Every structure is written in C-alpha cells, then in structure tokens.
Amino acid sequence: MSDVSLWRQGWFQDAQHIHSPNFGPRPLGTEVDLVVIHAISLPPGEYGGPQVAELFTNTLDWDAHPYFGQIRGMEVSAHFFIRRHGELIQFVSCDDRAWHAGRSHYRGRDDCNNDSVGIELEGLDGQTFEPAQYETLGKLIQAISEHYPIAHMAGHEHVAPGRKEDPGPGFDWRFLQQRLGWSDRCFPENIFLSSNLEKKS
Numbered sequence: 549m550s551d552v553s554l555w556r557q558g559w560f561q562d563a564q565h566i567h568s569p570n571f572g573p574r575p576l577g578t579e580v581d582l583v584v585i586h587a588i589s590l591p592p593g594e595y596g597g598p599q600v601a602e603l604f605t606n607t608l609d610w611d612a613h614p615y616f617g618q619i620r621g622m623e624v625s626a627h628f629f630i631r632r633h634g635e636l637i638q639f640v641s642c643d644d645r646a647w648h649a650g651r652s653h654y655r656g657r658d659d660c661n662n663d664s665v666g667i668e669l670e671g672l673d674g675q676t677f678e679p680a681q682y683e684t685l686g687k688l689i690q691a692i693s694e695h696y697p698i699a700h701m702a703g704h705e706h707v708a709p710g711r712k713e714d715p716g717p718g719f720d721w722r723f724l725q726q727r728l729g730w731s732d733r734c735f736p737e738n739i740f741l742s743s744n745l746e747k748k749s
Contacts, residue, residue, distance in 0.1 A: 560642070560692075564637045566605065567639065568637070573644060575662050579698050583664065583693075583702075585669065585685075585702070586668045588600055588715065590603060590608075591674075595631075595671075596631070604624065626646055631681075633678070646684065648704075650711070652708045660707045663708075665698075667689075669681055669685070673713045682727065693728075701730070
C-alpha cells in the first residue's frame with residue numbers, strides 16, 4: 549500500500565520541488581501506468597549546472613551557449629530530474645501531464661505524455677549513469693508504483709524510436725529490473741536480449 553504521507557496532490561515529498569509552467573491536465577479517466585526514462589544534460593555532456601532546471605522553467609538564457617540556439621524557444625518539462633549524485637527534483641505533479649515524451653507511441657497508444665510519468669537522468673545518450681542515480685531511481689519508481697498503477701517502463705528511445713535515442717545503451721535496464729524485482733513483461737520487448745550491458749552467467 550502507498551504511504552500517503554509521501555505524496556501530496558501528486559508531489560513526492562522526498563524531492564525538491566521546482567514548479568514548471570510546462571504542463572497540463574491529463575485526459576479525463578487516464579490511468580497512469582507507464583514510466584518513461586530519459587537522459588538530459590545542458591550543454592550536452594556538462595553536469596551540475598542550473599541549465600536543465602532553467603529549461604524546464606522557461607528561464608534558460610538561449611544566448612549563453614552555442615548549443616542553446618538549437619533548442620531556442622522549446623517549452624518542455626519532466627516530472628522528475630535525477631542529478632549525477634542522486635539529488636531528486638520534481639517539476640510537475642504526477643497528477644498532471646508533463647511535456648517530456650513528445651510525439652510518441654507505446655503499448656498501442658499514442659501520446660505517452662497522457663498516461664506516463666517522465667523521469668530525466670542527468671547524463672548523455674549512450675554514456676553510463678552513476679550508482680547514486682540508480683539508487684534514487686529505484687526508490688522513486690517503487691514509490692510511484694505504490695501510488696499509481698504502473699505496469700510498464702520504457703526509455704524515450706522506445707516510445708519515440710527513430711526520433712530519440714535516450715537513455716541509450718549506457719543505461720543498465722537489467723540492473724534496474726533486478727533492483728525493482730519486476731517481470732520482463734513490464735519492460736520493452738527483447739530489451740534484455742539486445743542489451744550489451746547484460747551480464748552473462
């Protein structure tokens with residue numbers, strides 16, 4: 549059973565709260581049953597700065613770095629952001645629809661923003677992630693799944709194939725599965741067969 553003290557109107561009480569304006573209501577009757585995992589760093593490959601939070605709150609200085617010109621004017625968000633050392637920030641209530649997946653399709657449904665929780669890991673597509681991030685991610689997903697009827701988990705690359713590549717081959721899906729104790733059926737088809745990080749017995 550969910551520990552209701554951990555949640556307040558979709559806000560997880562063990563996270564730092566920074567409110568993003570980039571969200572909207574979920575469609576009436578939506579069942580939140582998917583977690584989508586992403587990777588992000590701004591500028592790409594640089595960690596620890598305020599730029600991701602600034603992007604999600606529409607306060608990023610577009611002229612501060614040449615790369616920002618490529619994303620100028622974007623209005624995006626995620627429910628959660630996990631920094632390299634495991635710090636957890638929440639930008640949007642899980643009761644609301646964050647703008648993280650974009651054009652997407654998964655388990656027979658379009659627009660995964662409608663019924664998913666988006667979690668961004670501070671990192672770069674294809675690179676590895678830190679143990680502290682997996683620790684925070686595991687605890688967070690467990691808490692989400694105790695409060696919402698989560699039945700599926702996927703990467704941005706799985707819900708928007710050909711358009712997105714994160715979190716990429718550096719993300720250890722098997723480690724996360726073992727941390728959670730979830731069935732293979734909760735994850736994208738054949739993900740463990742194709743993972744180059746899976747340990748062979």
